[in-house]
Amino acid sequence: MANESRYPNYDVWEQHAEWDGHTKKIVGSRRSPQVAHQFFTQPEALLLQTIVGSLVDDHRLEVLTYVAQHLDESIASPIGESQRKVGVPPKKDLYRKGLAGVEAESHAAYGTEFAALKRQEQEKVLQAVSSGRTKAGQAWEGVAPADFFKRLLHDAVSAYYSHPLVWSDIGYGGPAYPRGYVRVELGLTDPWEARANDME
Secondary structure (H helix, E strand, O other): OOOOOOOOOHHHHHHEEEEEHHHHHHHHHHHOOOOOOOOHHHHHHHHHHHHHHHOOOOHHHHHHHHHOOOOOHHHHHHOOOOOHHHHHOOOHHHHHHHHHHHHHHHHHHHHHHHHHHHHHHHHHHHHHHHHOOOOOOOOOOOOOOHHHHHHHHHHHHHOOOOOHHHHHHHHOOOOOOOOOOOOOOOOOOOOOOHHHOOOO
């Protein structure tokens, strides 16, 4: 995303006393994610954090750790996937093979692991994966690189924008329950929301 928040003086967490207990618990857990994983191995989780950091252009460890944890919990969950395109493997297989494919692609293109690449090199690897123009063909057996990239991008961005630090960056006022939003007319904000004069 951006290196600096558009609302540097705004912190959505300052309003957490207005939220109900269940909401506070959920949002609070996002601020202090666990490092343990149920599905990903430690190297996979670190690789995932590096990939996500490149995708969203944000390298704050607390945010990337949360995204990796969220994806780990989602993949490990016994809840089904709802819909899946014909020919796309189950999420568990897609992520495991996809992450291995990214690592293989990095080695094929630059001779080293993805995390060791420069930012532009990481972006080129991800561009190759997203377009399906990969070099490490055998590593992608059974998985279309573009299918993996599309799923990862969707999941990563969804998780990223559910983190309270990112909410503060974009001026999102947080959960509406139980207080609710009152000033919903165009250009008006409630007292607890980020305002233009909070910007630099």
